[in-house]
Amino acid sequence: MEHYNMNLNLKVWRQKNTKSKGEFKMYRVENISSEMSFLEMFDVLNEQLIHEGEEPVAFDHDCREGICGMCSMYINGKPHGPWQANTTCQLHMRAFKDGDTIVVEPWRANAFPVIKDLVVDRTSFDRIIQAGGYISVNTGNAVDGNALPINKDKADASFAAAMCIGCGACVAACKNSSAMLFLSAKVSHLALLPQGEPERHSRVINMVAQMDKEGFGSCTNTGACEATCPKEISISNIARLNQEYLVASLTAEK
Amino acid sequence: MLDAKIPSGPMDDKWTDYKGHCKLVNPANKRKLEVIIVGTGLAGASAAASLGEMGYKVKAFCFQDSPRRAHSIAAQGGINAAKNYQNDGDSVFRLFYDTIKGGDYRAREANVHRLAEVSANIIDQCVAQGVPFAREYGGLLSNRSFGGTQVQRTFYAAGQTGQQLLIGAYQALERQVALGNVTMYSRHEMLEVVKVDGKTTGIIARDLVSGKLERHFGHAVLLCTGGYGNVFYLSTNAMGSNVTAAWKAHKQGAAFANPCYTQIHPTCIPVSGDHQSKLTLMSESLRNDGRIWVPKKAGDPRKATDIPEEERDYYLERRYPAFGNLVPRDVASRAAKERCDAGYGVGTSKQAVYLDFAAAIERYGKIEVSKEGRTDVPKEEIIALGKEVVKEKYGNLFDMYEKITGENPYELPMRIYPAVHYTMGGLWVDYELQTTVKGLYSLGEANFSDHGANRLGASALMQGLADGYFVIPYTIGNYLADEIYNKPISTDHEAFAAAEKSVSDRLSTLMNIKGSQSVESFHKRLGKIMWEKCGMARNAQGLTEAISEIQALKKEFWSDVKIPGDISEFNPELDKAGRVADFIELGELMCKDALNRNESCGGHFREESQTEEGEALRHDDEYMYVAAWEYAGESNWNLHKEDLKYEVIKPSQRNYK
Ligand SMILES: Cc1cc2nc3c(=O)[nH]c(=O)nc-3n(C[C@H](O)[C@H](O)[C@H](O)COP(=O)(O)OP(=O)(O)OC[C@H]3O[C@@H](n4cnc5c(N)ncnc54)[C@H](O)[C@@H]3O)c2cc1C
Ligand code: SF4
Ligand code: FES
Numbered sequence: 001m002e003h004y005n006m007n008l009n010l011k012v013w014r015q016k017n018t019k020s021k022g023e024f025k026m027y028r029v030e031n032i033s034s035e036m037s038f039l040e041m042f043d044v045l046n047e048q049l050i051h052e053g054e055e056p057v058a059f060d061h062d063c064r065e066g067i068c069g070m071c072s073m074y075i076n077g078k079p080h081g082p083w084q085a086n087t088t089c090q091l092h093m094r095a096f097k098d099g100d101t102i103v104v105e106p107w108r109a110n111a112f113p114v115i116k117d118l119v120v121d122r123t124s125f126d127r128i129i130q131a132g133g134y135i136s137v138n139t140g141n142a143v144d145g146n147a148l149p150i151n152k153d154k155a156d157a158s159f160a161a162a163m164c165i166g167c168g169a170c171v172a173a174c175k176n177s178s179a180m181l182f183l184s185a186k187v188s189h190l191a192l193l194p195q196g197e198p199e200r201h202s203r204v205i206n207m208v209a210q211m212d213k214e215g216f217g218s219c220t221n222t223g224a225c226e227a228t229c230p231k232e233i234s235i236s237n238i239a240r241l242n243q244e245y246l247v248a249s250l251t252a253e254k
Numbered sequence: 255m256l257d258a259k260i261p262s263g264p265m266d267d268k269w270t271d272y273k274g275h276c277k278l279v280n281p282a283n284k285r286k287l288e289v290i291i292v293g294t295g296l297a298g299a300s301a302a303a304s305l306g307e308m309g310y311k312v313k314a315f316c317f318q319d320s321p322r323r324a325h326s327i328a329a330q331g332g333i334n335a336a337k338n339y340q341n342d343g344d345s346v347f348r349l350f351y352d353t354i355k356g357g358d359y360r361a362r363e364a365n366v367h368r369l370a371e372v373s374a375n376i377i378d379q380c381v382a383q384g385v386p387f388a389r390e391y392g393g394l395l396s397n398r399s400f401g402g403t404q405v406q407r408t409f410y411a412a413g414q415t416g417q418q419l420l421i422g423a424y425q426a427l428e429r430q431v432a433l434g435n436v437t438m439y440s441r442h443e444m445l446e447v448v449k450v451d452g453k454t455t456g457i458i459a460r461d462l463v464s465g466k467l468e469r470h471f472g473h474a475v476l477l478c479t480g481g482y483g484n485v486f487y488l489s490t491n492a493m494g495s496n497v498t499a500a501w502k503a504h505k506q507g508a509a510f511a512n513p514c515y516t517q518i519h520p521t522c523i524p525v526s527g528d529h530q531s532k533l534t535l536m537s538e539s540l541r542n543d544g545r546i547w548v549p550k551k552a553g554d555p556r557k558a559t560d561i562p563e564e565e566r567d568y569y570l571e572r573r574y575p576a577f578g579n580l581v582p583r584d585v586a587s588r589a590a591k592e593r594c595d596a597g598y599g600v601g602t603s604k605q606a607v608y609l610d611f612a613a614a615i616e617r618y619g620k621i622e623v624s625k626e627g628r629t630d631v632p633k634e635e636i637i638a639l640g641k642e643v644v645k646e647k648y649g650n651l652f653d654m655y656e657k658i659t660g661e662n663p664y665e666l667p668m669r670i671y672p673a674v675h676y677t678m679g680g681l682w683v684d685y686e687l688q689t690t691v692k693g694l695y696s697l698g699e700a701n702f703s704d705h706g707a708n709r710l711g712a713s714a715l716m717q718g719l720a721d722g723y724f725v726i727p728y729t730i731g732n733y734l735a736d737e738i739y740n741k742p743i744s745t746d747h748e749a750f751a752a753a754e755k756s757v758s759d760r761l762s763t764l765m766n767i768k769g770s771q772s773v774e775s776f777h778k779r780l781g782k783i784m785w786e787k788c789g790m791a792r793n794a795q796g797l798t799e800a801i802s803e804i805q806a807l808k809k810e811f812w813s814d815v816k817i818p819g820d821i822s823e824f825n826p827e828l829d830k831a832g833r834v835a836d837f838i839e840l841g842e843l844m845c846k847d848a849l850n851r852n853e854s855c856g857g858h859f860r861e862e863s864q865t866e867e868g869e870a871l872r873h874d875d876e877y878m879y880v881a882a883w884e885y886a887g888e889s890n891w892n893l894h895k896e897d898l899k900y901e902v903i904k905p906s907q908r909n910y911k
Binding site for chain 2: 061062085133136140166
């Protein structure tokens with residue numbers, strides 16, 4: 001792998017807090033190595049800003065290895081940037097070249113208000129989980145793990161849906177700000193397992209109701225969510241969600 | 255000062271007897287008892303969910319935007335349990351034995367035995383929650399092996415076991431939030447423990463969005479705040495992982511045990527430059543199939559794939575034929591360092607060794623071919639089939655490697671090097687997980703309890719969940735049963751006011767330094783001192799130097815740190831400043847502890863104490879104790895020793911040959 005250095009122009013969204021109006025600001029960073037991660041490039045920018053007496057750019061991040069779901073930058077018009085199946089923290093500077101201008105914004109959605117700069121509030125996702133994204137089993141109630149064999153293909157499909165990291169890129173990518181991919185991943189994870197069976201109907205009804213309450217838009221099947229999802233959560237989960245919802249509505253006793 | 259409160263009686267019966275006799279709290283009273291849980295990783299989320307289910311009033315805190323983001327999410331390889339599903343001779347005793355031995359005979363037997371006992375329940379609980387563990391075609395749970403053991407007892411979900419377990423615990427926690435039993439405070443950081451008459455009564459927390467300080471009362475406080483590996487700046491930990499909560503507790507009287515016991519993980523992606531902000535682990539499970547080697551010729555300039563088989567030194571297989579690539583982490587890390595120091599390292603930095611999957615790919619390919627009953631299959635097809643198998647097992651890790659390095663590990667061997675990964679040290683706790691401060695408990699990586707001087711792979715997830723799901727629900731009752739007579743203390747109490755004032759004074763002091771150097775630059779410098787002088791190999795001279803360097807760094811920090819922004823707003827630089835200030839103080843204690851322990855054990859290698867072949871040499875006669883440090887003012891600590899008694903297992907020199 002050939003390594004190189006580059007100078008870049010950054011157009012970054014700055015917003016003091018939820019209430020204030022934000023604006024783009026231009027910055028320049030120099031001698032950025034192609035081996036750096038995108039967030040390491042932001043570290044360089046922030047060190048530079050601190051040095052110049054300016055406030056650094058606030059952004060969310062923690063694991064920096066693509067699993068916690070915390071990082072969330074909208075880079076050149078794409079959530080998490082240009083690479084497929086990738087998070088912001090895993091994007092590396094070899095994706096860019098000398099002289100590039102990179103535009104960086106926060107996730108934009110009514111249900112994700114900006115807290116500061118590139119940091120948004122995603123607690124609406126937690127509330128969707130609270131509405132039913134679990135299996136009601138208290139500690140100590142469990143039977144032996146192997147008492148219930150589970151078809152491997154089903155277990156694998158459930159796992160594929162459970163890989164969602166709750167980052168919200170799907171919402172940011174969607175022109176309607178719909179949370180259907182996120183929600184469908186959770187519904188699929190649990191609906192595909194026998195343990196999830198007893199609460200299957202109430203779960204989907206309650207979670208969808210909460211999603212609507214949070215102000216997420218509706219799904220018009222444009223597929224932008226799937227294309228942007230860092231964990232390649234399949235849009236077929238949305239079809240499953242719709243089916244689950246339909247069956248649940250038809251059989252609802254309440 | 256140290257009473258471990260280990261129940262009497264035979265090892266096998268201690269926990270059962272304890273559970274049979276500990277005090278209980280009746281359901282009506284539970285509703286009146288408030289428990290504060292700081293940290294909602296595996297340990298904290300499982301505790302919060304379980305205590306909420308039991309009926310206690312729980313308040314839980316985390317500094318991320320959601321409990322689902324805790325550092326536990328990043329655990330890759332798996333979780334151990336003595337299920338013996340593979341019928342390969344596993345048992346509670348064997349898991350107990352392996353953990354004690356892996357910990358180099360520096361862990362407390364009774365705790366470890368309990369851990370092994372409850373390990374099986376954890377798997378059951380997680381399966382019931384819908385954790386999608388890997389399964390075999392028959393539908394049953396799959397296992398793999400991990401370093402330091404000879405049985406297959408590790409349960410996993412591809413390379414994302416921590417994620418799946420945490421999501422399980424998080425969902426259980428959110429269910430309790432929905433039911434009103436747990437109140438969740440995310441983007442909050444605990445900054446002080448509040449005590450009245452020597453007993454814990456609550457915490458001071460800062461709302462990281464508004465910057466406001468808050469007072470919270472609790473009849474008991476549980477610190478589940480994770481490990482402190484980031485004291486080294488570069489580690490596999492998440493960027494936010496820190497020691498602050500534990501350190502505040504320490505300064506309020508909680509003893510800090512074995513701070514110098516750090517685990518350096520052998521298989522991480524090497525440092526690529528000064529810009530590096532963290533290191534990425536390549537799960538230990540890769541050592542099941544990857545072979546570690548360096549060229550036989552020092553400084554060999556050839557590409558890995560151009561070096562013929564007979565010119566490669568598979569040094570782990572050579573030095574440790576019985577365990578080969580599966581020796582415990584400390585042994586594998588030191589062996590890599592030894593080769594690189596001797597000039598055999600690879601890659602541009604020469605600080606790396608190869609982890610090679612070519613043999614495994616071919617082996618798996620052949621198995622696939624023979625499953626289909628085919629012969630005369632061209633080699634390329636065998637390799638292609640083998641790659642598919644490897645992809646299913648480790649696909650996400652291979653992808654991660656490629657994203658970071660730009661190299662394809664299916665074609666070229668990975669380059670790896672050891673990195674700081676886990677801290678066995680932590681708050682001293684007794685058998686009930688209570689610290690030396692009454693009413694203050696510690697769970698998960700934040701406590702020191704179960705791993706001795708070295709943790710075995712896949713045992714941290716086990717311990718975090720054991721503490722949260724199956725230990726604290728019993729042991730806390732034993733304390734809270736007497737608390738029902740005590741009314742909640744008002745947060746107007748002078749102890750709360752004083753604690754809040756000290757926090758707010760400290761924050762203002764930090765903001766007002768208005769110096770010239772960034773927080774990050776201090777953290778980097780601390781990390782460098784720690785890695786060079788308190789890292790994989792330590793000696794008295796280096797440690798003594800480190801202590802004075804850290805003291806000087808501390809002075810400089812408090813006179814020249816520059817924190818932009820405002821105190822009453824979202825200010826990540828200020829959050830980080832507080833954490834780095836605590837890391838600096840911890841760093842000093844770690845060096846002091848490492849200096850005190852003039853022996854090599856587990857992850858702690860003192861150059862003065864090694865065998866002729868360069869293996870670690872313990873001194874059981876002098877150091878068979880837990881070093882619990884009591885804070886006694888700036889740069890001053892009193893050492894208390896908890897002697898370790900081995901009733902069941904006879905300590906021997908570890909031997910993986
Ligand atoms: C890359 C990686 C891979 C690993 N793989 C494995 C593996 O395969 N198997 C295994 O057994 N172990 C593994 N480990 C180790 C294991 O993941 C950790 O030891 C374990 O998850 C720690 O869990 P915890 O609950 O104690 O802490 P954490 O998960 O670190 O949680 C800490 C919590 O405390 C909160 N917190 C901290 N300070 C404060 C404060 N002051 N105020 C408020 N909240 C605070 C955080 O917000 C967080 O919620 C791995 C570790 C790493 C780094
Ligand atoms: S579905 Fe994909 S994009 Fe949406 S939250 Fe989950 S991981 Fe992120
Ligand atoms: S920082 Fe964790 S996914 Fe990017």
